[in-house]
Amino acid sequence: xxxxxxxxxEEVGQILHRIKDATSFDAQSARLALLEQEMAKEGxxxxxxxxxxxxxxxxxxxxxxxxxxxxxxxxxxxxTLFELAVxxxxxxxxxxxxxxxxxxxxxxxxLELRTLLSSPYDASNCFLSIHAGxxxxxxxxxxxxxxxxxxxxxxxxxxxSKILEELPGEEAGIRSVTLYITGTWxxxxxxxxxxxxxxxxxxxxxxxxxxxxxxxxVHVSPEVEDDIEVAIEDVxxxxxxxxxxxxxxxxxxxxxxxxRITHLPxxxxxxxxxxxxxxxxxxxxxxxxxxxLLQLELQKRDEEIxxxxxxxxxxxxGSQIRSYVLHPYKMVKDHRTxxxxxxxxxxxxxxxxxxxxxxLRQSARGQSGQSGAAAMP
Numbered sequence: 146x147x148x149x150x151x152x153x154x155e156e157v158g159q160i161l162h163r164i165k166d167a168t169s170f171d172a173q174s175a176r177l178a179l180l181e182q183e184m185a186k187e188g189x190x191x192x193x194x195x196x197x198x199x200x201x202x203x204x205x206x207x208x209x210x211x212x213x214x215x216x217x218x219x220x221x222x223x224x225t226l227f228e229l230a231v232x233x234x235x236x237x238x239x240x241x242x243x244x245x246x247x248x249x250x251x252x253x254x255x256l257e258l259r260t261l262l263s264s265p266y267d268a269s270n271c272f273l274s275i276h277a278g279x280x281x282x283x284x285x286x287x288x289x290x291x292x293x294x295x296x297x298x299x300x301x302x303x304x305x306s307k308i309l310e311e312l313p314g315e316e317a318g319i320r321s322v323t324l325y326i327t328g329t330w331x332x333x334x335x336x337x338x339x340x341x342x343x344x345x346x347x348x349x350x351x352x353x354x355x356x357x358x359x360x361x362x363v364h365v366s367p368e369v370e371d372d373i374e375v376a377i378e379d380v381x382x383x384x385x386x387x388x389x390x391x392x393x394x395x396x397x398x399x400x401x402x403x404x405r406i407t408h409l410p411x412x413x414x415x416x417x418x419x420x421x422x423x424x425x426x427x428x429x430x431x432x433x434x435x436x437x438l439l440q441l442e443l444q445k446r447d448e449e450i451x452x453x454x455x456x457x458x459x460x461x462x463g464s465q466i467r468s469y470v471l472h473p474y475k476m477v478k479d480h481r482t483x484x485x486x487x488x489x490x491x492x493x494x495x496x497x498x499x500x501x502x503x504x505l506r507q508s509a510r511g512q513s514g515q516s517g518a519a520a521m522p
Contacts (some may be wrong), residue, residue, distance in 0.1 A: 147231055147239055153246040154224050160253040161213075161220060164260050167506075168209055177206040197462075209260070216256055223249050232246045261505040266367035267333030272433050277314065278341065278360035285314030286346045287359040290493060292322050295338070297495030304328035309429055310403075310416040323416070324432065325368075332367040337504035338497070339365050342467030347472045356472055360465065366436040375435045375442070383407040384427070389418040406430045413437050442495065467500070469493070482507050 164170070180203040182332050183189065188197050229395050230238035262268070277284040299306040305327045312320040326335065341362050348357040369375055386401040401420035404426040415437065417430040468480045469489060477492045478485035482503040486492065492500075 146378075147227075150227055150243045150246045153237045153243075153250050154220070154227060157220055157223075157246070157249045157253045160250075161217060162252075163506075164213060164257050167257075168213065168260050170213055174210050177203065177210050180206065188446050191244070198237040212256065212270065216252065220249060220253075240500050260356065261508075262330055262333040264333070267336075268329055269332045269367035269369075270327040271332035271335055271368060272309070272366050272436050273326055273335055273338070274321065274364045275319075275324075276321045276362045276364075278316065278362055280357065282314060282316045282318065282350050283344075283348060283357045283359040284361055285316070285318030285320055286350070287318070287342075288314075288320070288322065288361040289318040290323070290344070291342060291363065292319065292363055294493050294495055294497075295324060295326075295335075298480055298497050299322070299324075299326050299328075299331075299495075302328070302334070302384045304331050307419065309433065311418070323472075325429075327368075331364065334501050334505075335365045337501040337508075338363045341464045343465035343468045345468065345472065366433075366440040368411050368432065368436045369439045375439050377408070377431075377435065383409060402426055404430045406434055408434060408438065411438065411441060411519050413441070479503065 180199060183199060202443050223242065227242040230242050264403060273295055275288045277288040296306050307325045309323045309325050311322040314320050341360055344359040345356065347354050368390040385405040387403050388401055389403045402423045405414065405416045408415045413434065415422065415430045415433040417426040420426045421430055466481055470476045471489060475489045476485055477489050479500050484500055
């Protein structure tokens with residue numbers, strides 16, 4: 146029992162080290178001290194706008210630093226109590242420290258997850274779009290497979306999902322689809338999926354049963370709250386209406402209720418056909434547009450957000466973030482993190498947790514390499 150408790154406490158120490166490394170704890174602590182000194186200066190409130198920004202930054206830094214400091218104290222206390230229990234051979238105390246170590250490990254993992262999901266919009270709902278790339282009918286079919294994968298992931302994760310717009314392929318599958326996925330941390334998790342996804346398989350559309358490679362791109366953007374200002378001028382919009390072409394019940398192909406909005410300055414195009422009325426589709430399309438424009442602005446302002454949102458690439462060979470191989474062997478491999486599995490069926494059924502967690506850890510570390518282990522004090 147004491148050996149297992151010691152191992153748990155050491156694991157907690159390793160996780161704590163990773164958390165401090167991922168959050169730049171030392172730099173955050175130093176910055177917090179500087180902000181507190183600035184607030185204490187005479188005349189701090191003379192510049193209201195600057196004071197507001199300083200207080201906002203101080204609150205964010207303080208929340209991170211104090212939570213980590215508090216947890217580190219708990220860990221040190223747990224290690225001290227364990228060492229005393231071992232030294233005194235106190236069975237009751239050892240049993241208590243075992244329970245405490247289990248609780249510490251659980252809380253450490255939860256804290257690490259929160260530090261991985263600490264970006265401004267990670268807790269938001271999101272819009273996930275899939276576009277077929279090079280490969281014709283093959284890629285359209287692949288886009289449809291990905292659509293099912295993300296719908297299953299959302300279901301497994303307790304998120305809700307809704308198809309806002311879908312454009313069918315000429316022969317099979319879909320050319321594009323936009324999903325609205327709601328739930329706490331939806332964007333935080335699914336931003337890990339941004340990029341080009343590659344499929345290698347024996348083609349069901351090839352009479353000679355030859356191997357084909359298909360591509361599809363995935364884009365994810367956070368839903369923007371109403372109190373976040375994203376300037377959109379009416380003169381910058383081109384609004385087109387058309388008849389819906391996908392699933393949607395009795396209203397499909399009856400009226401021109403589907404809406405396509407083009408933002409002329411940026412070239413961003415969004416569509417919605419799922420709602421029953423043109424007005425509702427326009428409202429939903431504007432939500433998606435605000436989300437996309439916000440992400441573009443974040444990419445311009447912040448290099449870290451740019452890395453999270455992904456670089457726009459050609460949907461073709463050599464640009465994929467992940468490969469799904471069904472022939473001549475079975476494997477899914479993420480080329481950013483090197484995480485791979487032979488259980489392709491589970492992945493295509495929405496089992497994406499290992500890939501997403503590995504990406505979040507890598508992002509949080511700024512791709513600086515593996516963190517070292519912390520020794521017990």
